[in-house]
Amino acid sequence: MTTEQQRETTHQRAPWPSALGGVLVLGVLGFALSSFVGTHPVPIQPTRVLAAGEGLKWFKGNMHTHSHWSDGDDYLENIALWYREKKYDFLVFTDHNVLARSERWVDVEKTKGGQKAYDKLKQQFPDWIDERTVDGKQQVRLRMFPEVVEKVGVPDKFLLIQGEEISDRFGKSPIHLNASNIQTAIPPLGGNSVTEAIQNNVNAVIAQRERENTPILVHLNHPNFQWGVTAEDIFPVRGENFFEVYNGHPGVHNHGDHVHAGTEAIWDIINSRRLTETDLPLMYGLGTDDGHNYHNIPSRASEPGRAWVMVLASDLSVESLITAMEAGQFYASSGVTLDRVSFDGRDLTVAVRPDEGVTYRIDFIGTREDFDRSSEPVRDEQGAELPVTRRYSKDVGAVFQSSTGESATYRMKGNELYVRCKVVSSRPHPNPSEMGDFENAWTQPVRPAK
Numbered sequence: 001m002t003t004e005q006q007r008e009t010t011h012q013r014a015p016w017p018s019a020l021g022g023v024l025v026l027g028v029l030g031f032a033l034s035s036f037v038g039t040h041p042v043p044i045q046p047t048r049v050l051a052a053g054e055g056l057k058w059f060k061g062n063m064h065t066h067s068h069w070s071d072g073d074d075y076l077e078n079i080a081l082w083y084r085e086k087k088y089d090f091l092v093f094t095d096h097n098v099l100a101r102s103e104r105w106v107d108v109e110k111t112k113g114g115q116k117a118y119d120k121l122k123q124q125f126p127d128w129i130d131e132r133t134v135d136g137k138q139q140v141r142l143r144m145f146p147e148v149v150e151k152v153g154v155p156d157k158f159l160l161i162q163g164e165e166i167s168d169r170f171g172k173s174p175i176h177l178n179a180s181n182i183q184t185a186i187p188p189l190g191g192n193s194v195t196e197a198i199q200n201n202v203n204a205v206i207a208q209r210e211r212e213n214t215p216i217l218v219h220l221n222h223p224n225f226q227w228g229v230t231a232e233d234i235f236p237v238r239g240e241n242f243f244e245v246y247n248g249h250p251g252v253h254n255h256g257d258h259v260h261a262g263t264e265a266i267w268d269i270i271n272s273r274r275l276t277e278t279d280l281p282l283m284y285g286l287g288t289d290d291g292h293n294y295h296n297i298p299s300r301a302s303e304p305g306r307a308w309v310m311v312l313a314s315d316l317s318v319e320s321l322i323t324a325m326e327a328g329q330f331y332a333s334s335g336v337t338l339d340r341v342s343f344d345g346r347d348l349t350v351a352v353r354p355d356e357g358v359t360y361r362i363d364f365i366g367t368r369e370d371f372d373r374s375s376e377p378v379r380d381e382q383g384a385e386l387p388v389t390r391r392y393s394k395d396v397g398a399v400f401q402s403s404t405g406e407s408a409t410y411r412m413k414g415n416e417l418y419v420r421c422k423v424v425s426s427r428p429h430p431n432p433s434e435m436g437d438f439e440n441a442w443t444q445p446v447r448p449a450k
C-alpha cells in the first residue's frame with residue numbers, strides 16, 4: 001500500500017475529551033478520510049493554564065525503559081524501585097518487541113546485569129527471588145508485569161505501565177515506536193518505506209486501542225538513532241502525534257550534526273509542514289531515558305534519570321495521564337521544572353520554578369504562516385543527494401523572542417502557525433546523553449486564537 005493510500009484508508013483518532021466527560025471518543029478504523037482532507041480544520045487549542053491546583057497535579061514519568069526482558073541490564077523490580085526512590089510518579093516498561101507477560105527463566109550469568117543485578121535484587125527484595133539450578137547454572141524467573149506492579153507499585157503514588165518498544169526496520173533504518181499501556185504485544189509490521197512502516201505500526205496500536213477500549217499512547221522514538229527517520233518520513237503519519245525531542249541514550253544524536261537535523265529542527269519541520277500541507281494536528285515532544293544500564297550511574301552509557309515528562313492530570317491513572325498528554329497538558333524536561341504554562345490564545349507565559357544560583361534563558365520558537373517553504377536536499381561532496389532531513393529556510397523554527405529570567409511572556413502577532421517554548425538552564429546537565437548539554441524544558445506548541 002502506498003503512503004497516499006494509507007492516508008485515504010487510515011484514520012486519525014479523535015482526541016479524548018474524557019478529562020471533562022469521562023467519555024472515550026474513539027475513532028473508527030477504516031473511516032474514509034478523504035472527506036476530511038482539506039476541509040477538516042486543525043483544531044485550535046483552547047485557552048488553558050497548566051499549573052497545579054484545582055484538582056490538578058504534576059506527575060513525573062519516564063516512558064522509555066529497558067530491562068532483562070530485552071537488552072537492559074537489570075530486573076524490572078530493581079528498575080521500578082530506582083524510579084520510585086527518585087520520586088517519579090509513573091514509569092512505562094518498554095522492552096523491544098516483548099511484554100513481561102510470559103514465564104521466562106534466565107541464566108543469571110548470561111543476563112546483561114549478571115551477578116551484579118542478581119545481588120541487587122537479593123538485597124532489595126529478600127525472600128522474593130524465584131530461582132532454581134539447571135545443569136549447575138543458577139536461573140531466575142523474570143517477574144511478570146502484574147507481579148512487579150503488586151510488589152513495587154503504590155496505588156495513587158507510583159504507577160507502573162506496560163509498554164512495548166515496537167522495534168521495526170526499513171532497510172538500514174531502525175524504526176522504533178513506544179506503545180504505552182499496550183495490552184498484547186504487536187510484532188513489527190514493516191512496510192515499503194519508512195513512512196509506511198511507521199504508519200502500519202501506528203495503525204496496529206490504534207486498532208488495539210479501539211478493540212480493547214483502553215487508552216494506548218504511541219510515540220516515535222529517537223528519529224536520529226542510526227539516522228533512521230527523517231522529518232519528511234514522520235510528518236504525514238496519521239495518528240502519531242508524539243515523538244522524542246530528547247532521548248537519554250548516548251547514541252541517538254539529539255543535536256544532529258553537520259549533515260543531519262537535530263530533533264528540535266525535525267520537530268519544527270514536522271509541525272510547519274503538518275499545519276500547511278495536511279489536516280494533521282500538532283506533534284508533541286517528549287523527554288525520555290531509554291535506560292539500558294542501571295549499575296554505574298553516572299557513566300557514559302544509557303542510564304536512567306536523564307529526561308522525563310511532567311504531566312498535569314487529575315489523578316495518577318493511565319487514563320488520566322494519556323488523556324492529559326493528548327490534550328497537550330505536559331512538558332518535556334531534562335532538568336528544568338516549570339511552575340506554570342499559560343496560554344489564552346494570545347499570550348503564552350512560561351514560569352520556571354527556579355533553583356538557587358541558576359539562571360534561565362527562555363526562548364519562544366515557531367514558524368509563521370507566510371514562511372518561506374522552500375527546502376533543498378543535503379548533498380555529499382560529489383553532489384549526490386543524501387537520504388537525510390532536507391534543509392529548510394530559517395523561517396522554520398525561528399526564535400521569535402529570547403530573554404533571561406524566571407518567567408517570560410510571548411504575545412502572539414496572530415500570524416504564527418505555532419509557537420513553543422524552550423527553557424535553557426545555566427546549569428550543565430549532571431549526566432547528559434551528549435556532552436555539553438544543559439538542563440532544559442520544552443513546552444508543547446500552541447496556536448494563536450483566530
Ligand SMILES: [Zn+2]
Nearest residue numbers: 165176221222
Ligand atoms: Zn529504540
Ligand SMILES: [Zn+2]
Nearest residue numbers: 064066165290
Ligand atoms: Zn529503547
